[in-house]
Amino acid sequence: MRWALVTISFLGVCVLHTPHALAAPQDQPVFVSRVLELTNIERQKAGLAPLALSTQLNDAAQGYSQVLASGACFEHTCGPLPRFEDRVGQAGYTGWNALAENIAAGYPTPEAVVAGWMSSAGHRANMLSPNFTEMGIGLVSGGKYGAYWTQEFGQRPGVPVEFPPPAPTDDEVVSE
Numbered sequence: 001m002r003w004a005l006v007t008i009s010f011l012g013v014c015v016l017h018t019p020h021a022l023a024a025p026q027d028q029p030v031f032v033s034r035v036l037e038l039t040n041i042e043r044q045k046a047g048l049a050p051l052a053l054s055t056q057l058n059d060a061a062q063g064y065s066q067v068l069a070s071g072a073c074f075e076h077t078c079g080p081l082p083r084f085e086d087r088v089g090q091a092g093y094t095g096w097n098a099l100a101e102n103i104a105a106g107y108p109t110p111e112a113v114v115a116g117w118m119s120s121a122g123h124r125a126n127m128l129s130p131n132f133t134e135m136g137i138g139l140v141s142g143g144k145y146g147a148y149w150t151q152e153f154g155q156r157p158g159v160p161v162e163f164p165p166p167a168p169t170d171d172e173v174v175s176e
Contacts, residue, residue: 032058032137034110035151039127039135042118046128054154056093057136061150063087065138068103068148076101088152093136100126100153105145113149126153 032053040050064087067079081087084101102123107113117123126132138150 028139028141031110031139035114035137035139035149036135038110038114039151042114042127048128048130049133051132051135051153054093054134054136054152056091057088057134057152057154058138059136060084060088060091060093061136061138061152062140063091063138064101064103064152065140065148065150068105068150069140069143071143074103074105076103084152088154093152093154093156096154096156098129098131098153098155100129100132102126102149102151102153104149105143105147107147107149113147117151126151129153131155 036051036053043050064079064084068074070079072078076084079087081090085099088096088099102117104113104116104123107116117127132153133155134153136150136152136154138148138152140148142148
């Protein structure tokens, strides 16, 4: 069965108006890697397996960050392909079992955007969902808010989903 998680509550309320521009475009790959690292640190804290970076989800996320930076819309339904399921499919990510998307604007660093997403219940749920095994990250500098971020999450058959171990019962807790 195919399903998609959609987090409609976006960080529009939490958009930061920063006077400083985002780092130079050549830092974009470094920032993408750092968002993946920080997201996986949060998943590790929650006892979850790390997410793998997906080229197709990266392409979808980057394309959507560009749409958001164009300034015409800041929602999950902008641009010529308003459904994120269609956007990831167009990027070549097919055969998925689960999808979700996070967006943000105005955060100047990977640390700031991950902290912002983690402080939002819906975005945090996407980041810490055991249903996802892959992620893509998009970042575009410019536009009204200076930086536009997108996270696309997915899971396809053949990419295992690892669930956190169950919490120990009182009988299993050992004191020293």
